Amino acid sequence: MTEELLIKNAVVYDPINGVRGERKDxxxxxxxxxxxxxxxxxxxxGGRVVMPGGVDVHAHIAGGKVNSGRLMRPExxxxxxxxxxxxxxxxxxxxxxxxxxTGYRYAKMGYTFVMEPAMPPLLARHTHEELIDxxxxxxxxxxxxxxxxxxxxxxKSGDIDLLAAYIAWMIKATKGYGVKIVNPxxxxxxxxxxxxxxxxxxxTFDITPADIVKxxxxxxxxFAMPHSxxxxxxxxxxxxxxxxxxxxxxxVKGIKSVKNRPxxxxxxxxxxxxxxxxxxxxxxxxNAIANYVNxxxxxxxxxxxIILGDTTTMTADGPMEYSLYQITxxxxxxxxxxxxxxxxxxxxxxxxxVGVHTIQWTIGQELALLIKDPWKLALTTxxxxxxxxxxxxxxxxxxxxxxxxDEIAKEVSPAIYDKSSLPSIDRELDFYEVAIITRGAxxxxxxxxxxxxxxxxxxxxxxxxxxxxxxxERDAGKIQRAxxxxxxxxxxxxxVVKDGEVVAAPAGKTFFVTPECDQKLMDEMLVNLKQKFxxxxxVTYNNYxxxxxxxxxxxxxxxxxxx
Amino acid sequence: MAEVTDVVCSLCGCVCDDIVVEVENNAxxxxxxxxxxxxxxxxxxxHRIKAPMMRVNGELKEISYDDAIKKAAEILAxxxxxxxxxxxxxxxxxxxxxxxxxxxxxxxxxxxxxxxHGPSVLAIQDVGLPSCTLGQIKNRADIIIYWGxxxxxxxxxxxxxxxxxxxxxxxxxxxxxxxxVVVDVRETKTSKMADVFVQVKPGGxxxxxxxxxxxxxxxxxxxxxxxxxxxxxxxxxxxxMMKKAKFGIIFFGMGVTHSRGRQNNIVNxxxxxxxxxLYGKWSIMPMRGHYNVxxxxxxxxxxxxxxxxxxxxxxxxxxxxxxxxxxxLLARGEADAALIIASDPGAHFPGEALRHxxxxxxxxxxxxxxxxxxxADVVIPVAISGIxxxxxxxxxxxxxxxxxxxxxxxxxxPDEKIVERIFDEVRAIKAKEGGV
Numbered sequence: 001m002t003e004e005l006l007i008k009n010a011v012v013y014d015p016i017n018g019v020r021g022e023r024k025d026x027x028x029x030x031x032x033x034x035x036x037x038x039x040x041x042x043x044x045x046g047g048r049v050v051m052p053g054g055v056d057v058h059a060h061i062a063g064g065k066v067n068s069g070r071l072m073r074p075e076x077x078x079x080x081x082x083x084x085x086x087x088x089x090x091x092x093x094x095x096x097x098x099x100x101x102t103g104y105r106y107a108k109m110g111y112t113f114v115m116e117p118a119m120p121p122l123l124a125r126h127t128h129e130e131l132i133d134x135x136x137x138x139x140x141x142x143x144x145x146x147x148x149x150x151x152x153x154x155x156k157s158g159d160i161d162l163l164a165a166y167i168a169w170m171i172k173a174t175k176g177y178g179v180k181i182v183n184p185x186x187x188x189x190x191x192x193x194x195x196x197x198x199x200x201x202x203x204t205f206d207i208t209p210a211d212i213v214k215x216x217x218x219x220x221x222x223f224a225m226p227h228s229x230x231x232x233x234x235x236x237x238x239x240x241x242x243x244x245x246x247x248x249x250x251x252v253k254g255i256k257s258v259k260n261r262p263x264x265x266x267x268x269x270x271x272x273x274x275x276x277x278x279x280x281x282x283x284x285x286x287n288a289i290a291n292y293v294n295x296x297x298x299x300x301x302x303x304x305x306i307i308l309g310d311t312t313t314m315t316a317d318g319p320m321e322y323s324l325y326q327i328t329x330x331x332x333x334x335x336x337x338x339x340x341x342x343x344x345x346x347x348x349x350x351x352x353x354v355g356v357h358t359i360q361w362t363i364g365q366e367l368a369l370l371i372k373d374p375w376k377l378a379l380t381t382x383x384x385x386x387x388x389x390x391x392x393x394x395x396x397x398x399x400x401x402x403x404x405x406d407e408i409a410k411e412v413s414p415a416i417y418d419k420s421s422l423p424s425i426d427r428e429l430d431f432y433e434v435a436i437i438t439r440g441a442x443x444x445x446x447x448x449x450x451x452x453x454x455x456x457x458x459x460x461x462x463x464x465x466x467x468x469x470x471x472x473e474r475d476a477g478k479i480q481r482a483x484x485x486x487x488x489x490x491x492x493x494x495x496v497v498k499d500g501e502v503v504a505a506p507a508g509k510t511f512f513v514t515p516e517c518d519q520k521l522m523d524e525m526l527v528n529l530k531q532k533f534x535x536x537x538x539v540t541y542n543n544y545x546x547x548x549x550x551x552x553x554x555x556x557x558x559x560x561x562x563x
Numbered sequence: 564m565a566e567v568t569d570v571v572c573s574l575c576g577c578v579c580d581d582i583v584v585e586v587e588n589n590a591x592x593x594x595x596x597x598x599x600x601x602x603x604x605x606x607x608x609x610h611r612i613k614a615p616m617m618r619v620n621g622e623l624k625e626i627s628y629d630d631a632i633k634k635a636a637e638i639l640a641x642x643x644x645x646x647x648x649x650x651x652x653x654x655x656x657x658x659x660x661x662x663x664x665x666x667x668x669x670x671x672x673x674x675x676x677x678x679x680h681g682p683s684v685l686a687i688q689d690v691g692l693p694s695c696t697l698g699q700i701k702n703r704a705d706i707i708i709y710w711g712x713x714x715x716x717x718x719x720x721x722x723x724x725x726x727x728x729x730x731x732x733x734x735x736x737x738x739x740x741x742x743x744v745v746v747d748v749r750e751t752k753t754s755k756m757a758d759v760f761v762q763v764k765p766g767g768x769x770x771x772x773x774x775x776x777x778x779x780x781x782x783x784x785x786x787x788x789x790x791x792x793x794x795x796x797x798x799x800x801x802x803x804m805m806k807k808a809k810f811g812i813i814f815f816g817m818g819v820t821h822s823r824g825r826q827n828n829i830v831n832x833x834x835x836x837x838x839x840x841l842y843g844k845w846s847i848m849p850m851r852g853h854y855n856v857x858x859x860x861x862x863x864x865x866x867x868x869x870x871x872x873x874x875x876x877x878x879x880x881x882x883x884x885x886x887x888x889x890x891x892l893l894a895r896g897e898a899d900a901a902l903i904i905a906s907d908p909g910a911h912f913p914g915e916a917l918r919h920x921x922x923x924x925x926x927x928x929x930x931x932x933x934x935x936x937x938x939a940d941v942v943i944p945v946a947i948s949g950i951x952x953x954x955x956x957x958x959x960x961x962x963x964x965x966x967x968x969x970x971x972x973x974x975x976x977p978d979e980k981i982v983e984r985i986f987d988e989v990r991a992i993k994a995k996e997g998g999v
Contacts, residue, residue: 062865064961066865067861067864067865068692068961070864070865070868070869071684071687071688071860071864071869071870072687072688072691072692073688074688074868074869074882077867077868077869077880077882078882081868081879081880082879083877083878083879084666084667084875084878084879089663089666089866090666090867090875090878090879090880091879092867092868092869092879092880093868096868097868098864098865098866098867098868098880099865099866100866122696122698122962123961123962123963125955125963125964125965126861126957126961126963129655129862129865129955129963130865133659133865133866190844191699191703191810191844192703192809192810192843192844193840193843193844322840325691331687331688331689331690331691332690332691332693332837333687333691333692333693333694334691334692334693334694334695334846335694335695335696335961336694336695336696336699336846337695337696337699338695338696338697338698338699338701338702339698339702342695345691346691535730535731535732536698536701536702536731536732537698538696538697538698538701538724538725538962539580539698539962539964540569540580540581542568542569543569543571543580543964543965547965550955
C-alpha cells in the first residue's frame with residue numbers, strides 16, 4: 001500500500017541541499033522524499049521552521065557503561081518518571097534514561113538518528129540489545145579498536161595492511177560503524193592503574209599513543225569508510241591538555257581521505273581545550289583549537305557542551321573517571337575489558353558557582369562561535385558526560401542569542417570574564433547554521449548523507465522535524481521550548497510526535513559497515529587473532545561475533561578496499 | 564554421532580563457553596571437554612516435567628499447552644497485585660517480555676537477586692563497583708581473594724578458567740605467579756588450596772573489612788589484637804600482600820551478602836577495594852549464581868531504569884527494595900497471584916513469604932520439577948535454554964554471550980514463547996473484560 005504525505009507551507013532549512021529558509025512543500029511516499037504526490041494526507045506547517053531529522057554524532061545511549069550508570073544511580077532514575085501510555089513504555093531517568101525514554105525524548109526534539117560512540121567489542125551484544133529496545137531512532141555504534149592488543153601488535157610491526165584487516169574483522173564482528181579511539185594506550189595502561197600522554201610509551205607494548213592514532217587513521221583510509229577515525233584524545237579533562245589535542249590533530253595532517261570527508265573527528269573537544277598547569281590557573285584555550293580548525297581541513301569536531309547541573313559521567317577512559325572520582329569522592333564504577341578497553345562511571349555536578357565549571361561551560365560555546373565554518377562542527381553534550389542530550393535546546397538558544405549568553409554570564413562565576421573570551425563574542429547562529437551543526441554537518445561527518453540521512457533531497461528518508469517557530473523568532477526562551485518539543489516529528493514518513501507527544505514508536509534501523517578486506521590479508525591476520533583467543537581471551541573465537549539476530553532492522557553499508 | 568564445539572553452559576554465572584559434546588539420536592551422549600561435573604550433569608539431561616499440569620482438587624493433572632497458557636493468563640489478568648518472579652535461569656529474550664508483561668499488568672517484577680546479590684546491588688548504588696571482565700584477571704591478577712565464597716563447590720570451573728589456576732599474558736606460569744587468600748567462617752575445599760586462610764567469626768566480616776581498610780590507610784596502630792576472630796598479625800600479613808599486588812581481585816559470595824551486615828558488608832568490601840587501589844590495581848566482583856541472574860538485572864535496568872524489585876502499580880517504575888521486593892510483598896500478604904519462572908522460591912524463600920505464596924494462585928514455568936511445584940496451581944514445562952534453544956545471557960562479569968541450541972525438541976516450548984503467549988492471552992482477556 002502506498003502511503004503519501006504532503007507537508008505544506010514549510011519554511012525549510014536543508015543545508016546539504018543549500019535550502020536556506022525557503023517556503024515550500026515536501027512530498028513523501030513510502031517513507032521517502034519524492035517530487036510529487038497524488039492523494040496524500042496533508043500536514044499544514046503554517047510557515048513554521050522545518051528541518052531534516054536531527055543526526056547526533058556522539059551520545060552514549062546504549063550498552064554496558066550506560067546501564068552501569070543506570071544501575072548505580074537510582075536517584076537519577078527517579079527523575080523524569082512518566083507512566084506508560086497506549087504508545088509509550090514507562091519512562092525514567094534524566095542523565096541516564098531508560099532505553100525507551102531515550103527514543104521518545106530524542107524524537108520529541110526532532111532527532112531521528114543517534115550514534116552510540118563507544119561500544120566495547122567484547123560487550124557489543126549488550127549495546128545492540130539496548131539499541132533494539134530504543135524506539136524510533138535509527139542508530140549505529142562505534143567499536144573501540146585502539147587499546148586492543150591486536151592493534152598494538154600491528155602498530156609495533158608497522159603493518160598497516162594487517163591492521164586494516166583487523167579493523168575490518170572487528171567492525172564486522174561487532175556490527176559496528178567505524179573506528180573509535182579513546183585515550184589510546186592510556187586505557188591499557190589503566191589495566192595497571194596508570195595512564196599515558198601522547199608520546200609516553202604504553203607499558204609493556206613499546207609503542208606510543210601517537211603511533212596508534214596515526215596507524216589507525218592510515219588503516220581506516222584503506223577502505224571507503226563512511227566515517228573517519230573518531231578520536232577522544234589523551235589527557236581528557238586535564239589542565240593544559242590543548243597542546244596534546246593540537247599535536248594529535250597534527251599527527252594525521254597529510255593523510256589522504258578516500259572519501260570527501262575529514263580524516264579525523266575530534267570528539268567532545270571542550271574537554272580537550274584546556275589551558276593552565278593546574279585547576280588554579282585553568283583557562284580556556286578554545287581559541288587555539290578553533291584557530292587550528294579554521295586553518296585546516298582534515299578534521300571535524302563536536303563541541304561536548306557542558307549543561308550546568310547534575311549528570312553521570314561515563315567513558316572508556318578509565319583513568320580519567322578515576323581522577324574525577326578522586327576529586328569528588330562520590331560513587332565510582334570501573335570496568336576494564338580484557339585485551340580491548342575499559343570504562344569508568346561517576347556522577348558529577350557542573351556548578352555555575354565554580355570557576356572551573358563555568359570556564360568549561362564557556363569553552364563549548366566559544367568553539368561553536370569561533371569556528372567559522374559550521375560544516376566542521378557538530379552540536380553535542382557528549383551525553384551524558386558534559387550533560388544530558390535533553391539540554392540541546394538550551395545550547396541552541398544560547399548559540400542563537402548573545403542576550404541569553406550575557407544573562408547567564410551575570411549569574412555564573414566571574415571567572416568567565418578573566419579566563420574565557422566568550423563575553424567578547426557577538427556572533428549569533430541563525431536557523432540555517434543550527435540546521436548545519438545538528439543535521440547537515442553531522443550527517444556528512446558520519447557519511448550518512450549518501451544513505452538518505454540529514455537532508456530532504458529526492459530519495460532521502462522522510463525524517464523531518466517541524467518546529468513551532470516562525471523563521472523570524474529571536475526570543476531565546478521560545479527557541480529553547482520549540483527545540484525541546486516539536487510540532488511534528490516524522491520518521492520514515494510516519495508521524496511519531498505531534499504537539500510534543502509521542503504518537504507512534506516504531507523500531508529504528510541499525511546501520512553497520514562491512515569493510516571488504518582482501519581475503520589473503522584477512523586469513524593472515526586471523527592466524528594471529530585466533531592465538532589471542534586461544535591464550536588470552538576468556539571467551540572462544542567462535543562465540544565472539546555478534547549474531548545477526550541482534551540486528552532485527554539492519555542497514556548495511558559496504559566499504560570496499562581501496563587500491 | 565556428531566561433535567558440537569563451543570557449547571555455552573547454562574548452569575552457573577561462569578557461563579563456560581568452550582564445552583565440547585557428542586550428540587547422537589538428538590541427545591547429548593557425552594561431554595568431552597570443558598564442563599565441570601554439575602554442568603556436565605545438566606548437559607547430559609535429567610528428569611523433566613513431562614507435560615503442562617493444573618491443580619484439580621489438590622492434585623496436579625496433565626493438560627495441554629493451550630489450556631495451561633489460558634489458565635495462566637486468567638490468573639494474571641484477574642489479579643490486582645500480581646508478582647512476576649524468577650527470571651534468572653532463562654535468557655534475556657524471555658526477561659524482556661517478562662518486564663513488559665509486568666508493566667502491562669501493573670504488577671511487580673523481581674528476580675532471584677532479591678535472595679542472593681540484592682544486597683550487592685544496594686551497595687553498588689551506594690559506592691559504585693570498581694570491576695573488570697574475567698579475562699582481565701586471567702591475564703593480570705597476582706593476588707586473588709575469595710571472600711565468603713566457595714568456588715570449588717559453587718563455581719567449579721572459576722579458578723581454572725578465570726582466576727587462580729588460569730594462565731594468561733602476565734601469568735604464564737598459572738598459580739606459581741599468583742597468591743590466593745580465602746576468607747571464610749569455616750574451612751572449605753577452596754580454603755585448603757589458599758596460600759593464606761583467614762577464618763573469621765560468623766558475623767565478623769564487617770569489622771575485618773574495616774580493619775584492613777584502616778591498615779591500608781596507614782592506621783595500623785589503632786587495630787586491636789583481634790578483629791572478628793582474626794589475630795592482628797594475620798590482618799597485617801594480608802594487608803601487606805594487598806599493598807604489594809600489581810593487580811588484585813576480591814571475589815565475594817553469599818557468605819557476606821547474607822550474613823550479619825548484608826549490604827553494609829559489601830559497601831565495606833568495595834571501600835576496601837578503593838583503599839587497596841591506592842597501592843596497585845584492584846577490582847571486586849560478586850560471584851553471581853544462576854547463569855543469567857546478571858542478565859535479568861541488565862534487562863530490567865535498561866527497560867525500567869532499575870535492576871530488580873520493580874513495582875509498576877503506579878504505571879511507572881517504582882523501585883524500593885524493602886518495600887517492593889518479592890519477599891516484602893509476600894510477607895505482607897499483598898501479592899494475590901504469582902508467576903514463578905526459572906527459579907525455585909519453594910526452596911529459597913523465607914518461611915513467612917513462602918506461606919503466603921503457597922496460598923495464592925501460582926503459575927510455575929520451568930524445565931525441571933522443584934519444590935515450588937508442590938504448591939503451584941499451573942505448571943508449564945519449557946525447553947532447556949542452552950540445550951534445546953538459544954538466547955542471550957550475561958556472565959557474572961557482565962560479558963554477554965549467546966547460548967547455543969545443541970539438540971532439537973519437538974514438544975517443549977522456549978520460555979520466551981510461553982511468556983509471549985501468556986501475554987497475548989492476557990491482552991485478549993483485558994480487551995474483552997476491560998481494564999488496563
